[in-house]
Amino acid sequence: MSDQISEISQGQQENIPPVKTRAEVKQPEKQLPKAFIGSEFQKMKDHQKEAGKQFSVLFTDIDNTFYRSNRSDASQKIADGAYEAGYPIVAVTGNDYGVVIKRIESGELPYFQVIAGSVGTEMWVLHEDSDGTKSYIKDEEFATQLHGSGYERKPLSSLGKKMVEDLSLEMPDLKIDFQNPDLEQQFLDGELVQVQPFKMSFYFYADNPFQINAIYTQVQNRFPRQKGVICEEIGYNSQLPQGDNKKKYCLDILPVTKADVVKHIIEVGGVEFAVVAGDSGNDTEMLTGSGDVSILVGGAKPEAKEAIDSLTDSQSGFSKVGDKKLYYKEKDNTNRLGPESIIKVVRTLQRLERRFRNQSTSQDMED
Numbered sequence: 001m002s003d004q005i006s007e008i009s010q011g012q013q014e015n016i017p018p019v020k021t022r023a024e025v026k027q028p029e030k031q032l033p034k035a036f037i038g039s040e041f042q043k044m045k046d047h048q049k050e051a052g053k054q055f056s057v058l059f060t061d062i063d064n065t066f067y068r069s070n071r072s073d074a075s076q077k078i079a080d081g082a083y084e085a086g087y088p089i090v091a092v093t094g095n096d097y098g099v100v101i102k103r104i105e106s107g108e109l110p111y112f113q114v115i116a117g118s119v120g121t122e123m124w125v126l127h128e129d130s131d132g133t134k135s136y137i138k139d140e141e142f143a144t145q146l147h148g149s150g151y152e153r154k155p156l157s158s159l160g161k162k163m164v165e166d167l168s169l170e171m172p173d174l175k176i177d178f179q180n181p182d183l184e185q186q187f188l189d190g191e192l193v194q195v196q197p198f199k200m201s202f203y204f205y206a207d208n209p210f211q212i213n214a215i216y217t218q219v220q221n222r223f224p225r226q227k228g229v230i231c232e233e234i235g236y237n238s239q240l241p242q243g244d245n246k247k248k249y250c251l252d253i254l255p256v257t258k259a260d261v262v263k264h265i266i267e268v269g270g271v272e273f274a275v276v277a278g279d280s281g282n283d284t285e286m287l288t289g290s291g292d293v294s295i296l297v298g299g300a301k302p303e304a305k306e307a308i309d310s311l312t313d314s315q316s317g318f319s320k321v322g323d324k325k326l327y328y329k330e331k332d333n334t335n336r337l338g339p340e341s342i343i344k345v346v347r348t349l350q351r352l353e354r355r356f357r358n359q360s361t362s363q364d365m366e367d
Contacts, residue, residue, distance in 0.1 A: 113125070228252070257282075280303065
């Protein structure tokens with residue numbers, strides 16, 4: 001899908017501004033991590049390269065972006081079309097691998113070529129045997145990198161407990177606590193319980209942006225080497241009565257963000273053109289800080305909209321930021337939601353690619 005960016009710089013019929021592609025600057029090819037060797041990701045890369053294309057990948061959040069229960073047909077269209085064309089889909093999600101694989105095995109989700117779960121802190125790569133058996137292999141090299149980042153779970157859990165205690169006194173209306181306080185206490189007490197090794201999660205409640213900013217400040221002060229990511233708790237907030245502004249939020253303290261893991265896969269996987277899609281707060285860095293084209297899908301949450309609105313001057317459609325980054329935003333009152341937005345953008349890019357290829361063929365014949 002990368003050649004279409006060259007067309008974007010020429011064809012104004014789509015009202016898409018000119019933009020440079022990262023693939024214009026060739027980087028030395030890196031060796032694939034072991035988990036990627038022989039994977040479906042590598043097979044699709046080889047297929048694209050053999051066809052003379054630049055290696056293109058879709059990176060997408062799952063819930064309310066790639067998948068909505070009332071738009072499941074659109075999700076299936078994306079999966080089928082990507083598979084037939086040989087384009088990998090990388091799911092970059094807050095769900096952990098165990099949750100995602102259950103949803104895949106139930107038939108709700110397709111087999112993504114890569115699952116970057118737990119807000120990108122775990123990586124699983126799809127392999128398929130000659131008999132068609134599919135399985136995921138964990139990228140242990142990525143896990144080793146995170147271990148080396150200085151993210152020490154038990155000391156951080158102690159700091160998290162102190163933050164909860166302090167803010168319960170200073171800002172009791174927030175009702176901040178661990179998402180699983182009993183499990184965290186058992187972990188701190190030395191019991192043999194399983195916690196996310198690179199993700200510490202909290203809930204809190206807020207009804208204005210000042211409270212949310214106060215939480216960000218607390219995280220920056222108490223966890224200066226880590227990254228804090230806040231997003232709405234979709235299930236809870238969708239059930240709130242109309243007019244109730246006190247929403248529930250998730251706070252994750254992590255060594256990396258979704259943007260970091262997208263950049264990592266782009267680098268180690270030799271990705272030359274990356275489309276990134278998301279809808280919520282924990283997608284904002286991924287949307288603004290990685291990839292060549294970012295899609296803010298229809299039905300996106302206010303925190304994601306505000307982040308994109310602060311960078312672009314367009315109310316909807318395509319707009320350019322800098323010399324290469326291209327954004328697509330749905331209209332606020334659109335009926336096109338989640339995966340339908342991805343289909344809209346990909347079809348536009350494919351149409352431009354075909355037009356560019358036809359023009360190039362004609363020019364070659366004239367030369």
